[in-house]
Amino acid sequence: MDNFTFPTDSHIHTDIVCFAEHGWNFTSDRPQHLLKRFAKGFRVFYIELPVFHADADRYDITLTEDHVIVVTPNLQGEPAQNDATTRWRELLIRLFNEERIDSYIFWYYSVQALKVSTHFTPDLVIYDCMDRPSETEEMRESEHELLEFADVVFTSGQRVFEATRKLHENTYLFPNSIDKDHFASARTFKYDPPDQASIGRPRFGYFGEIDQRIDFDLLVTVSKKRPHWHFILVGAVVNVSSSQLPNYRNFHYLGAKRYEELPQYIGGWNIAMIPFAHNEYTRFINPTKTAEYLAAGKPVISSPITDVIRPYGISGLVSIAGTANEFIKVAEELLAADEETKSTLMYKVDHYLAGQSWDKTWGEMMGLIATLLSKKALQGPKHLQEAWMQSESVLVEERHFEH
Template structure:
């Protein structure tokens, strides 16, 4: 949901609405309701956004504790006072969407919602929020690192170093990130993101291809995820030129960091993923799944979670030689290092082969059955409880 589509409310007038947009009767005697939170989660993403890691975990944890989920604020220095929208997801889970003049104003928004400043757990998915730590007395601080910062500013780099030092527990989605952070902290845990349940449904339960994916000529070689500076656009362009008979489809939001680099060719198209839950139907429509992320130092710690979504759709997968992906999944997906190698591999994967399909699915299932979001949330809760 774009910021321009939201209606923001000030402290005295903000209604509570649930995830379907229905206003809830939480205003009593014209006074704003406050909560006693057991956990505050600070993220650099939106609840509806494609990145699902913090969302899935806290939704499980909210079954037995009160959680405030703080989305990345929209900064608008032209406004006179901070505004925000409050959404009740389930009984114990509140999401706020702040619009602020300055990040420092976020403390005012949170104080207006929270009865307590002694918070059992502070969960940080971004070092951006480090200055807010002093505003609350967190008993335990968790730093959840899904992906390493890409070319961080001096301030962000400094904030992350301070957050690492202040954190009681660090969890990482990438094994390479785990190995790196273990050098500077003594309580780091590698907890990869499982695949969401929506990707594990039977193929017959998935609806037909989305309307905006009907026209592209087959075969379709597809990528689902953030379209940003991590993508190796030069690699992608060369592959598309060498395979004019195929359509290369990139599905997902285009971030500013990648917008200027998008190659334009007749067989490359970009589709916006309006709803995360629709991703399985997009994956069903593609013939070969790709991970065209550039192999460089900035992307060394990129999470391999997208591979699990491809596996759940039982698609042949071709990836660049990213550290985690090559190490953990080389036995069941194809790793390539050049556009030419990509084209040869993709052409081979497009040839129907029932035996190869069955062998691939067997290998994928062994990986997919290892964990779940419920189990992941329980594992992290045990760390919080010191067990």
Template sequence: MPPFDSIICVGQTTWEGDFQKAVVQLMCELAVRHRVLYVDYQHTAKDLLLGTLGRQKDVPTRAVVRLDNPLTTKPGKDGSLVHVWQPPVMLPINFLPPTLHDPLLKLNAGRLVSGLRQVMAKLGFKRPLVINGMHPVLGLALLGELDEAGTIYYCFDEITIARWMSKHGGRYEPDYLRRVDAVVTTSETLRQTKARLQPNAFCVKNGVNFPLFNQARILAEQHPPTRPVVGYLGTADDRVNVDIVEHCARTMPDVTFQFIGEIKEPAITQRLGTLPNVVFTPPHQPANLPPLLAGLSATMIPFVCNAHTYTIYPLKINEYLAGGLPVVSTPFSILDEFTGIVELADTPEAFAKALRHALADQAPAQIQARVEMARGNSWAHRAKEFEAVFAQLMHKASPTS
């Protein structure tokens, strides 16, 4: 891969939102040393209609239809800026069969490329490095269209299992993997899987916005929790083992179990919503999370253990630790690096016992060990690991290497 003068990141998520996003955090860090353009979520005509009717929130209607400037700047880290571009409205095609989806994808990609080339000219981006955030369908259509120095596929989930991308992503990803310059995954399990098709496979695990989440530790020291609360932060979906949480809530009536974030699995509210010691707190902007975490006594990652969760390295694990909070988790994935820091339990009974131990584990030395673990896993460190991948790819491409 030859040298590049900028970074263009094409993602499957909006820049703004009620939770920390790996790709957004990474771009904020890379913006300190690189010029970065983030291609925001590609809203469709369906999104636009639902947003206009008020049935879908956070649709940037005016920017999508070009009543507002689609190119804005957002703060990165250490005074840097990230350019964020809202693509024009796209055709909704994900639900279609391949015979209809594939020709219409070319139309969507053409609109995106045309707009991106104009933005690149305005920003002076001539030889960008394209980082594709978990969107191989669009990524394959964009290859070679932006005069890019190279393309890296940033893979943070198993696409053949993820409901939101499995329909066409599973078809497109193998070819995309073979044609990109490298793949960077967020877990070692994913790296091993993707390396079968792309030999330049690297693992850069999820990080943590350490300065933000460490505020929870400071707040908790000033105002310690007055009652035991076990928290779960983030989207609660079908990865959550409801049996484990229900058992713990029923056998630990003196403890409050708090879910902070969006609930996407109906069984969670159906089975836990009637219990008096289970509370649901709606999603909050990341900047507003530290006070909520400061009210927790311990945290949990009660994921089911299956092929999907085995590929996950969750953002929340380091967010918990940055706040100095004890963590109890199921052994859903390879978590060897957290031995002695995170307690693992694989049955409802063992999980409840581990939570009791966590609630009593407030030794200053252990709290500090958690904080230092998270500090070493900050997004600033992860960005440097990513840049080491850039350097390795450029070294391989060098005539003298």
């Protein structure tokens, strides 16, 4: 493998090493929004989960347009092999040596990565908790170990914050935010993308992973009662078989789309929806798409998800429907709304979203990180003092830019 050299200024000392749950290009969600902003002041290494069946153990490196360094470990053989964890750890050690990662912050999304990273000595350990693991007892035990390892825990929603702060005293709520300008472009919608153009109306749209979270029983019941309504699902099918998906004339699966393309699709919908079931996969979910739908200028119907009810439901920004009959009632009211009612809703939406941005969330995180590093620097070695000074420098530069 050719050694990768990242173009950086000499004053940069501390790196951020993020252990990811999904590939960088899998979606554009909280990790991507935050880390590309951190990459303005740090080298950011985004470590994906290993890919197996490679010809030989190696890691591949790519540099995104936002200067995030994406690292893909490739391991020969099968995930169940006894030495897979050891070889993954050896690739990490090689990466740290070859890229001269000497002073660094660990940032975790994946609890699985803990087993290959605890022998390192990071300046700071951050667990950005977007959900609580529920798949296996092993995953839950790994999260418990990660909580003990972490200096600080960030959480993406109110429900997961309330659960996690009982387990870690240094837990902070940083709710998912919004790239308003990007999604607001859907409001000037003119033409459908080709694969959506022939779909009839009214259209009920969803984008995101198509998986165990979606309440297909609800959608099927609604579709049978209102067969002229069309349900558009944009996203990759994950962890479920395509053969298990409802196969009706008014269901339309358009596949995964690039983040840049999403406003074009949303612009052609009548109503956006979050049709999540109540199960172990949605207990702590805080859907980023809620604010994105609203910024796009669409009325939204959601299942009674706690972090949608609070604050969007109780603020009258999102309609909540837990049954098929409730969904139909709310949908018919939204479809029949006059222009004055629609304008009033959009005014409330814009007022609510005005103070939200990923830049603001990133800035608040940076401030807390600088504070935590400063506390460690008071009693720590020289490289910790340098890490704190770097974080302070990033904050000063950002404040100068804002003014």
